[in-house]
Amino acid sequence: MSRRLEIDDLAKSYAGVDAIAGVTLAVPAGALITLLGPSGCGKTTLMRSIAGFVVPDRGRIRVDGKDLLALPPEKRSTAMLFQNYSLFPHMTVAANVGFGLRMQRVPRTEAEPRIAEALRLTRITELSARYPAQLSGGQQQRVALARALVTRPDILLLDEPFGALDQTLREQVQIELRKLQQSLGITTLVVTHDQLEALTLSDLIAVMNAGRIEQLGPPIEIYDRPATAFVARFMGVENLLTAKLVGRDGDRLRVAVGALEATVAPPVAPIYQGPLTLAARADAVRIGAVDVPGAVGARIAFASNRGASALYELATDDGQVLQAAEERRGGALRAPGTRVGITLAGESCSIVKA
Ligand SMILES: Nc1ncnc2c1ncn2[C@@H]1O[C@H](COP(=O)(O)OP(=O)(O)OP(=O)(O)O)[C@@H](O)[C@H]1O
Ligand SMILES: [Mg+2]
Structure with a gap:
């Protein structure tokens, strides 16, 4: 089931410097929203606050009306793909993908078919016995995505998921991710620097500047009718x-x-x-x-x-x-x-x- 995400006046500062400075945002159930903005504007901090790795100074985060900030990260039903994938080098693809389920103590009989499903959805079944060092950048990206999907999160958080891919592969994977996200109906946040990527992927784009959302709207509106210089x-x-x-x-x-x-x-x-x-x-x-x-x-x-x-x-x-x-x-x-x-x-x- 798709979930609605609401963020209300969220703020976090480090040593007096605002990383996010009052972000308010509603993401409809099943929508994909892109956070677009220059380096240091607070994109990762916003995602980490949702995932529970950063404790905000003020504000609220709700999923289908339920307060998320009251829950520890492992209880949040969010999954985050980090900027650099961070796969475990000593684990096979299948073990990497199954990691979240082992953490949740999902029994093996249930975990195995779910791992198989995540591998199938991301089309890496034939790579399951390999180690990360034996994979191309695009294949590693799929493993990271499978690892995020396997726990069936309510909210999927992808921090620059295509950063390491070349342009052609990037465009293919963008379309694949979009199809997969739509078919699963997972409410998804994607961070990118790349305006074309944001236009390709999103239901909504939030353009961020210095810890704030400068404009929020559907891609065509942001493209055709920018509000600010x-x-x-x-x-x-x-x-x-x-x-x-x-x-x-x-x-x-x-x-x-x-x-x-x-x-x-x-x-x-x-x-x-x-x-x-x-x-x-x-x-x-x-x-x-x-x-x-x-x-x-x-x-x-x-x-x-x-x-x-x-x-x-x-x-x-x-x-x-x-x-x-x-x-x-x-x-x-x-x-x-x-x-x-x-x-x-x-x-x-x-x-x-x-
Ligand atoms: N743990 C931390 N301690 C101190 N400052 C931090 C910390 N994390 C982030 N910041 C600062 O907060 C601001 C926002 O950082 P954040 O990582 O959210 O930016 P970003 O938009 O993800 O940038 P990039 O596109 O480069 O990944 C930056 O000025 C950064 O230096
Ligand atoms: Mg970042």
Whole structure:
């Protein structure tokens, strides 16, 4: 059965420095949420508090309404996969996977079929007699995952589970994990630094900054409508531009970035004063002919190849530097020095909190 996880105003500091500074979060039963954020923002501390390896200074954690903090780690029905897998080198794969069941004193007759099931789910049955040193990085990752799943936890905590894998394997394992997690319906938290991984895996993304959740939402919302400049930057938005409010169009705002104008949806979080910051992905900056009405003149300063698209650095006539992406459609890149006219597609921009 899937369980709902609620975290309420959780905080932990070490020697006066906040590792987590008041985190409030609700994860629906069976959902996968990713904690995304830079090194040191408190991701591991939050997970360890849920698992019971860290005692928070204040706040509450509840699973289906029941207080988790009152329970010792072994009674919590959480399982954590650590940042570096920490497999036991002197134990076989099967013994590693069965470790949690031995700790729980599950009788052998019951433990054996459960180990076999965990090995089957993670597709490592044929590796069961090997030792960790005889496995590839991807295989070790599966063993660590099987070891976490075997206890049938209510809450699965995966701290950078794909850190040691190369890009191709990483993408495969992400999809496999997602299928497995959905079929088992385990409420799952995944820590990552990688925005693409978060977008691939999650029902919800929590972007963390300095011990706090800066924005929480479904992946598409976080990607399309970042609330703050920090979230926008973390989600790979290339242009963060100072903008001025010049008018309104229904509930949408007309803003000017130098001589460039765009009509943009209202910000996610209300902004009451000061200059506006406009987050514009490179593909919101459209390149066309110099004489397009409303276009601002610019020069291609630098061109680079991104495969299906090209990325250009543009120097506008009013002194701004912008990143613009354009589909190549099989053609060559535009040459540096070329004069172009640029416009801003407001539907691909967001006003964010600076
Ligand atoms: N046991 C500890 N003693 C002192 N400070 C700690 C301890 N654990 C964590 N911290 C500090 O708390 C902050 C958050 O650490 P945490 O490990 O949660 O970050 P993280 O987001 O997991 O980072 P990373 O992405 O590098 O793993 C950091 O500044 C870290 O130095
Ligand atoms: Mg960490």
